[in-house]
Structures are given as structure tokens and as C-alpha cells.
Amino acid sequence: MQLTHKQLAAGSLAAVLSLAAASAHAEASAAGEYRWVTFVVFAAIILLTMYITYVAAKRVKSASDFYTAGGGISGLQNGWAIAGDYLSAASFLGIAGLISLYGYDGFMYSVGWLVAYITVLLVIAEPCRNIGKYTLADILAYRNDPKKTRIVGALSVITVSTFYLTAQMVGAGVLIKTLIGIDYEVSVVTVGILMLGYVLFGGMVATTWVQIIKAILLVTASIVIVMLVWTPYGFSLPAFLADVIGDPKIQARVATLLGDAAKNMTPAELGQRFLEPGLYFKAPVDQISLGMALVFGTAGLPHILMRFFTVPTAQQARKSVVWAMAIIGGFYVLTLFLGFGAARHVGPAAIAAVDAGGNMAGPLLAQFIGGGPNSFFGNFMLAFVSAVAFATIVAVVAGLVLAAASAMAHDLWVGVVHGGETVAPQQQVRAARIATVLVGAIAITIGIAAKGQNVAVLVALAFAVAASANFPCVLLTLYWKRCNTSGIVAGMIIGTVAAVGLTLVSPNLTYPKAVRAAAHKVLDAEAGKRAAIAEAIASGDEARMAKAKKDEGALDKAVKKANDDIKKVEGQETSFMGLEKPLLELKNPGIFSIPIGFLSVILFSLLGRDKRAEDMWDEVYARQNTGLLAAKASSH
Amino acid sequence: MAKSDSIDWAAVIADPRFQQLHRKKMGFLWGLMTFSVVYYFLLPVGAAYYQDLFKVQVWGVINVGLLFALSEFVVAWAIAIYYSRVANREFDRLAAEIAADFAKRTGG
Numbered sequence: 001m002q003l004t005h006k007q008l009a010a011g012s013l014a015a016v017l018s019l020a021a022a023s024a025h026a027e028a029s030a031a032g033e034y035r036w037v038t039f040v041v042f043a044a045i046i047l048l049t050m051y052i053t054y055v056a057a058k059r060v061k062s063a064s065d066f067y068t069a070g071g072g073i074s075g076l077q078n079g080w081a082i083a084g085d086y087l088s089a090a091s092f093l094g095i096a097g098l099i100s101l102y103g104y105d106g107f108m109y110s111v112g113w114l115v116a117y118i119t120v121l122l123v124i125a126e127p128c129r130n131i132g133k134y135t136l137a138d139i140l141a142y143r144n145d146p147k148k149t150r151i152v153g154a155l156s157v158i159t160v161s162t163f164y165l166t167a168q169m170v171g172a173g174v175l176i177k178t179l180i181g182i183d184y185e186v187s188v189v190t191v192g193i194l195m196l197g198y199v200l201f202g203g204m205v206a207t208t209w210v211q212i213i214k215a216i217l218l219v220t221a222s223i224v225i226v227m228l229v230w231t232p233y234g235f236s237l238p239a240f241l242a243d244v245i246g247d248p249k250i251q252a253r254v255a256t257l258l259g260d261a262a263k264n265m266t267p268a269e270l271g272q273r274f275l276e277p278g279l280y281f282k283a284p285v286d287q288i289s290l291g292m293a294l295v296f297g298t299a300g301l302p303h304i305l306m307r308f309f310t311v312p313t314a315q316q317a318r319k320s321v322v323w324a325m326a327i328i329g330g331f332y333v334l335t336l337f338l339g340f341g342a343a344r345h346v347g348p349a350a351i352a353a354v355d356a357g358g359n360m361a362g363p364l365l366a367q368f369i370g371g372g373p374n375s376f377f378g379n380f381m382l383a384f385v386s387a388v389a390f391a392t393i394v395a396v397v398a399g400l401v402l403a404a405a406s407a408m409a410h411d412l413w414v415g416v417v418h419g420g421e422t423v424a425p426q427q428q429v430r431a432a433r434i435a436t437v438l439v440g441a442i443a444i445t446i447g448i449a450a451k452g453q454n455v456a457v458l459v460a461l462a463f464a465v466a467a468s469a470n471f472p473c474v475l476l477t478l479y480w481k482r483c484n485t486s487g488i489v490a491g492m493i494i495g496t497v498a499a500v501g502l503t504l505v506s507p508n509l510t511y512p513k514a515v516r517a518a519a520h521k522v523l524d525a526e527a528g529k530r531a532a533i534a535e536a537i538a539s540g541d542e543a544r545m546a547k548a549k550k551d552e553g554a555l556d557k558a559v560k561k562a563n564d565d566i567k568k569v570e571g572q573e574t575s576f577m578g579l580e581k582p583l584l585e586l587k588n589p590g591i592f593s594i595p596i597g598f599l600s601v602i603l604f605s606l607l608g609r610d611k612r613a614e615d616m617w618d619e620v621y622a623r624q625n626t627g628l629l630a631a632k633a634s635s636h
Numbered sequence: 637m638a639k640s641d642s643i644d645w646a647a648v649i650a651d652p653r654f655q656q657l658h659r660k661k662m663g664f665l666w667g668l669m670t671f672s673v674v675y676y677f678l679l680p681v682g683a684a685y686y687q688d689l690f691k692v693q694v695w696g697v698i699n700v701g702l703l704f705a706l707s708e709f710v711v712a713w714a715i716a717i718y719y720s721r722v723a724n725r726e727f728d729r730l731a732a733e734i735a736a737d738f739a740k741r742t743g744g
Contacts, residue, residue: 104701108683111708115676118715122665122672238696245697276691277683277701284684291680295673315728322716329709618645625657626735628643 034379041383052209056202063428066203067134067406068309075316079323084211085399097358099339101348105280110332112291116298121321124299126314127478127624136302137411143616145485152492154411156469157302161404163462169447170455172393179386192444195397199436207398214395217388222334228369229341244340245271249347293590297463300470303403405435457508464589468597469495476601484613487605495597502589507582512569519562657730
């Protein structure tokens, strides 16, 4: 790679310049006179990661280097990288946001994201390290028909990665626009180009280090903010929480959430309610279903699975999960303070006003804690957290693209088209790079095309498919002697179809009739509310007048949104799937699709016999438990 | 692919040390796995169906629900550390013995 140096320098320069140019004439959330702070922090982080890519690029010579960093990552490094790969913007910004808006339920939501790693640690990481090579399909193809299982495995990996990738790209566009005011399209292209730079030149080595740096920055930023938030209370948890729930902004928020039920509650009761369950999650079955998708789906996420091929031994794989659990869990505990701190200092209403999902809770708290929007340190903190969010997106996207590209190049091209052995190492690396560019281009295109779409469902869907198709197949091929090709092929297809199918008929989609009904309800109530506001303004009572002014603003917004909603669904009667209302009142399909996936693998394995799968069982089982030949497998 | 036919895999499986490793691991892993899954799902189930219990205040404004959610973190970490210790001490030793033995036998 003699080209690397110049191309990289040019690439990094272009990325920095496009950020600078874009932020110069866009309305950034940092005050104008401090915009240079944002620029300097971003440039520093981008240049650092580019330098790492430049160093890493020299080490990428074989397919093994490209896909798995040659198996040369240590357990501790991999633990940080897993945390960097896993803590996407959705969990980093989203969970703090949920806590700031809904209190207890937001914190409860974070638990499943950590518990997921127990499944990974106990039954997945080590056996996969011992018998796998580069991809999820390697594990499936070991004892089953290599061609068939590689095809279904690769297709599932590409499906899961594309769902996740689309959500990340759209999230990137929206977030970066809110954080630093760059246009949506420019944000998506910048993220895409940067990520391509890392993966294309530096492969897994660069991707790993970008993820490590991002995780360290994220944890550092969180610790600094939490220290500043918590110090005034002498590091007492009850004192901190008591102050949080004594805040009128939070009590008002709970009253809004509860509606009529809050009428007879005292302010103290309203505040306490913020620490109790039920403000966000209304349907227990849905929540259990989501929990199942998280706990079993993480072990089937291709970009997470792939990380275990980067360490040399099963012991290091184990060590990396334990480190990852310490970092990820520790981060979620910090999130408790970020979320409640943001609610206390910024206020749920102000957070929701910037972003309805609460994604700005962390950044806004950082700005407040640094001294507010008109101070240097406040803007520095905001810029730093924004830059970490940006690095987060790029790091997660890089891991996803690498996973999808490895499925295309290693499984489909080398494994299926060429049947395995006959491809020269240089050609394998070239195939991997071509696949990377292809996936990157697709990601950028989808990211731009999906502008304005509701993509939150795609993350849930990625976890659901991973839990319903990938997880049962990997688990049963590792632990069940009778598992065979028919079971894997059926499980992959039926599990994926079940998860996607159930989601398509779920309340996650837009149902025009329901949207219209809700909008008309708002519009019908408008006249009555206007009259009440007019009366209050005419009353002369200052408190009432102030409240009426506020209500008027809120009403204007609600009416505008209702009219917009009606326009959006104009002329439509049914959802994308041709349904007037959801067939199933379940947002997360896991509770049905995961058992369906498992049953499919078991049933079809029992129906079709496969001599090779049974003959190979001794080898698979001996190898996954002893690590025999594991080093040899990774040196290929 | 590595030359898998250079090792007699059936002999590895039949080795008493491997059988010991297999028995120990299966009981231990699936026991821990079941415990962790059950303990995790107690949280959403409790939050949905035992709200009165979750609302009981035990430490200032901190209630049972918050403590239980925090305990999920402690339990997850404890399981991870416990598993690692047992695996590092017992499983790895057995696995390494078997691996060394068979790798030598086949000259690999």
C-alpha cells in the first residue's frame, strides 16, 4: 500500500475542511464566537484517528490482518474495543435521554444491554474463538454444508448489519445536525468517507483502535461530567436523588406524563414517582420481549462476534468480555447520573424541546456543567461531547461495515464462488477492500435516502433478527450433536422472516388512519383551548397570564404538528404493508420469533439427516473446548 | 483449513479428562446462564407486576426498585468474575493438558 500515505493525508484534510466549511455557514448549537472550539476539538479527534489509520495501514498485509488484526489484539484492548463497538449513539445519548425524560424506566432499560454480555461470555465467545476464523458463517460452515450455510449465514449478517447501519447513518445525520449544525447530507457523507478511510486502509487494526479511543474518550467525558454533577452532594446517592426529585421541572414533567392521574398528588409524590417504574414502559410483555432480544441478540450481532476473532486465545476472549462488561456496565451506572443530572439542571421540557427522544440530554448537561452557553468551558464541554458522539458513530459504523464486507468477500466470494482454498492472499485482501467500498457506498446512499424516516425500529429489528436467526444457529451448532445443515438453513430463513414479518405488522409502522385520528383530535380541541387561553389572558392575573402564554406556545406547536402529520399521510389509508391497524400489539417480536427460530433449527435438523455434520461433531466439540488447532486456524 | 485429520478427535472426546471437563463445564455454564437469565427477567416482571414492592423506600428517597436495578449490575459483574476465576483455575488447566497431550501425540 504505497498509496496509503498520500491518500490518507488528502482524505483527512478533505474531511476536516468539509467540517470547517459546513460549520462556518450553518446554525450551530454552540454560540458563534465559540464555534472555533468545536472545530478544534473535532479536528484533533479526526487527525488522531487518521494518524492511527496511517500507522495501522502498514500492518495490513493479509486477509487475516484485514478482518481480525491478525489475531494480535490483547484481551484488555479488545474489551475496550467491544465497548467502543457496542456503545452506539443510541445507547450513549439515548439512554441518558430516556432517564432524563422518564426517570426509573430509562435506567431499567440500560440493564438488559449489560446482561446481554453474560450470554456472550458463558456460551459464545470462547467456543467461537476456538473454532472460528473471520466470520459468523465460518462457525456454521465448520460441520455443516459449507456452501449452503455460508450463503444463509452471510445473508443474515448482511441483513442485520444493514438494518443497524441504516439506523446509525440516519442517526448520524440527525445528531450531527443538531449538535454542530452541519447539513444532514453533508454529515452522512462525512461519516461515510471517514469510516471508509479507516476500514479501507487500516482494516481491523485501525477499526479496533478507533473503537478503543472512542471508548476511552466517552468514559473520560462521562466521568468528568458525573464528578462535576455529583460533588456538590458530597458523593451521596440519596442526597443527589432527593435534590433531583425535589426539582419543580421534574415534578411538572411527571404531572404531564401522568395526566389526570396526577391531579391529587402532592409535588413531593410527583417527584418520588420519577424514581418508580411505569412512566415509559406501559406494556410488560413488550418489555420482556425487548429484554429477550437484547439478552440473546447481542450474542448474534456479527460485528460483536467478529471481535472475538481478533484475540489470540479463548482465555483472551474471556478476558475481553469481562473487561467489556466492566466498562459497559460502569458506563451505564454513570448514565444514571448523566440522565438525572440533565433532568435536574437542564429540565425534561428543555431537553425534549431540542430533541423529542431526549438525545441531547448528555450534551446539554455538559454545556451547563461547564458554565453554560456563554462560557468558554461550557462550549468546550459541549464540543467535546459532540465530538465523542461523532467518533462513536464513526467507530460503530466502521465495525458494522467490516462485518458486512467480510460476509460478502470472505463468505460469498471466497467461500461460495471460489469454494475456499484457491484464492491468493493478495486477492482476498483486494476482495475485502472492494466489498468495503461497496458496503460503504450502500450505507451512504441508504443514509441519504432514508432522511426523515423513523429508523429507531431498525435497531430493534437488528437485535430481533440476531436473536431469532443467528443466535439459535450458532448456539445449536456449537452445543447440539444432532444439529445439521437443514436445521441451520431453515433456522436462519424462518428466524429472520419471523422477526421481520412480525415487525412489519407491529405498531412500529405508520398507520395513516390512526395518525389522522390523533391529529384531528388535537385540532378539534383547539377552539376550546384557545377560548380558555384568551380568557386567562384577559383576566389580568399575572400568574394565569404567564401560564396562558406558555400554553398558547405549546398549542401552536401541537396544531402545527397535527397539520403536518395530516399532510404526511394525505391520500393514504393503510400502512406500508397495506394494513389499517397493527395485526399484533407488540413492538418487539422477540418473545415469538426467538422460540420460532430455535424450533426451526431443532425440527429441521431432526427431519433431515446429515452424515458430515454428525461425523464432524467430535472435532467441533473437542476443538471448541480445548483450543486444539485454534492458533493454526487464525494464522491462515 | 488446518489439517483436522491429524488428530484423532474421537479419542479426545473419549479421554477421561475431556469427559471430566465436559461434565464440569456443562453443569456450571448452564446453571449460571439460567440463574442470570432468571435474575434479569425478575426486573421487568417486578417493575410491571410488583410495583407496590418496588416503590417501598429503603434508603432516603431510594426505593426497592432502584436498588434492585443496581443489584443487576452487581450480579452481572459477580457472575463474570466468578466464571472467569473458575475457568482460569479449572477449565483452562484441563483443556491445556488435553491439548498438549494430543498435539504431542500427533506431532503437531
